[in-house]
Amino acid sequence: MAWYKSSYSGDNGGDCIEVAPGFPGLVPVRDSKDPSGPALVFPADAWRSFVAGVRAGEFPTRG
Numbered sequence: 051m052a053w054y055k056s057s058y059s060g061d062n063g064g065d066c067i068e069v070a071p072g073f074p075g076l077v078p079v080r081d082s083k084d085p086s087g088p089a090l091v092f093p094a095d096a097w098r099s100f101v102a103g104v105r106a107g108e109f110p111t112r113g
Contacts, residue, residue: 053070053080053082054068055068066081066082067079068080069097076094077092077093078090
């Protein structure tokens with residue numbers, strides 16, 4: 051299975067997630083710092099809603 055990190059992640063080894071394509075209707079997500087750890091699997095519609103909320107600034111950021 052191929053995992054892909056967000057293009058916004060950079061190479062700083064920070065807080066990154068990876069997603070795996072190729073699962074119709076589902077989006078597997080894992081922590082890039084723990085590639086052998088568990089993955090969470092979300093319905094694709096829920097994942098799209100979450101990403102839209104992040105892009106719209108609906109969640110507070112750390113900093």
